Amino acid sequence: MYGRIKDDLQRELAGIRERGLYKEERQILTPQAADIRVVYPDGDPPRQVLNFCANNYLGLSSHPKVIEAAHDALKTHGYGMSSVRFICGTQDIHKELEQKISTFLGTDDTILYVACFDANGGLFEPLLGADDAIITDQLNHASIIDGIRMCKAKRSIYLNNDMADLEQKLKETSGARYRMIATDGAFSMDGTVAQVDKICDLADKYDAIVMVDDSHCTGFMGKTGRGSAEHCGAMGRVDVITSTLGKALGGSSGGFTAGRQEIIDMLRQRSRPYLFSNTVSPIVIKSTIAVIDLLSRSTDLRDKLESNTTRFRSGMVQAGFDIKPGEHPIVPIMLYNAKLAQDIARDLYAEGVYVVGFFFPVVAKGLARIRVQLSAGHETSHIDRAIDAFAKIGAKYEILGKGKEEIIERYGA
Ligand SMILES: *Cc1c(COP(=O)(O)O)cnc(C)c1O
Helix, strand or coil: CCCHHHHHHHHHHHHHHHCCCCCCCCEECCCCCCEEEEECCCCCCCEEEEECCCCCCCCCCCCHHHHHHHHHHHHHHCCCCCCCHHHHCCCHHHHHHHHHHHHHHCCCEEEEECEHHHHHHCCHHHHCCCCCEEEEECCCCHHHHHHHHCCCCEEEEECCCCHHHHHHHHHHCCCCCCEEEEEECEECCCCEECCHHHHHHHHHHHCCEEEEECCCCCCCCCCCCCCHHHHCCCCCCCCEEEEECCCCCCCCCEEEEEECHHHHHHHHHHCHHHHCCCCCCHHHHHHHHHHHHHHHHCCHHHHHHHHHHHHHHHHHHHHCCCECCCCCCEEEEEEECHHHHHHHHHHHHHCCEECEEECCCCCCCCCEEEEEECCCCCCHHHHHHHHHHHHHHHHHCCCCCCCHHHHHHHHCC
């Protein structure tokens, strides 16, 4: 009898709208790329815009080599497997990709999942139990939080990227049988890279193992794109790396866990999203093989992304914006006020630059921002156009050269 719950859901949905938190989806009418056509649900005509809000870090979402590999996969390996891995869902190419990822990252082995969300969801429970503890960064991704919830180990949360607090939490959990430190490789709202080397030092000192979710790093952070561990000079020290195929590595879907042999072997026996969910499509597998081959041969794409990031970051500082410093292609333009972030994003869209404002509850109250994401798919002309558009709109709102206090004084937090 669909009655009471219908009324309650309607009321709750109305509440979400009233608080300005209702998420509307805009439609892209082209392949995912640096230059796209977008339509809003409000009936405005579609607009050609430069895309600065995708996770398409290496510009591979619509790369000719990736598309060609997808076509090839359909011919050689079909469309779907209609099975989980351990019944009849493993092809030669699934094993080949696992091997290639292991070689690329320098790990013993790799296990594929249909999403990194599942890799994290199925990681903790098979390895740790009630006698153990997971020490987890405050800003870790929702899928790590959920994965930890499904595991009986005690949870201890440390302040974001705070090594003194991590050490304190390691001391407090000394009674546990095993301990795992869990962190994002890069934090998605700030573009901060985790201090993986220091985390590994602490893990050595306190006899813990280390898990890093490198979804926002694999393929481009570090001199050869191996991720946050390479960026921090800690290659080979991280015990478990989870990551996604849905961002830099082609942007379709899929994820994996790579790491120590016994850990991966145990996940194949006990990890529920792996055991009870269908195999990754051969299309995704062959395309990702093409991506890993491409990234193993040359660092051109991550080098281009790095120079794009430097160009954008220094251009925005020169224009007078308050950005969070760093080296990651995630660049937070700090605006502090939620309405200001939304207004500026909307004005930029009218200028042909597609970016999104983020505010509470996605980031802390009073820390609203526009998050820009650079891509190797951007040309320098795209980046310069974006900086010019930002400068024009920043001047309109009189925020150029203004710091946190002045912006908050004028617009509120
Ligand atoms: C995007 C992301 C995920 C989810 O990846 P999917 O493969 O899309 O499920 C998990 N963890 C982190 C840190 C992410 O940024």
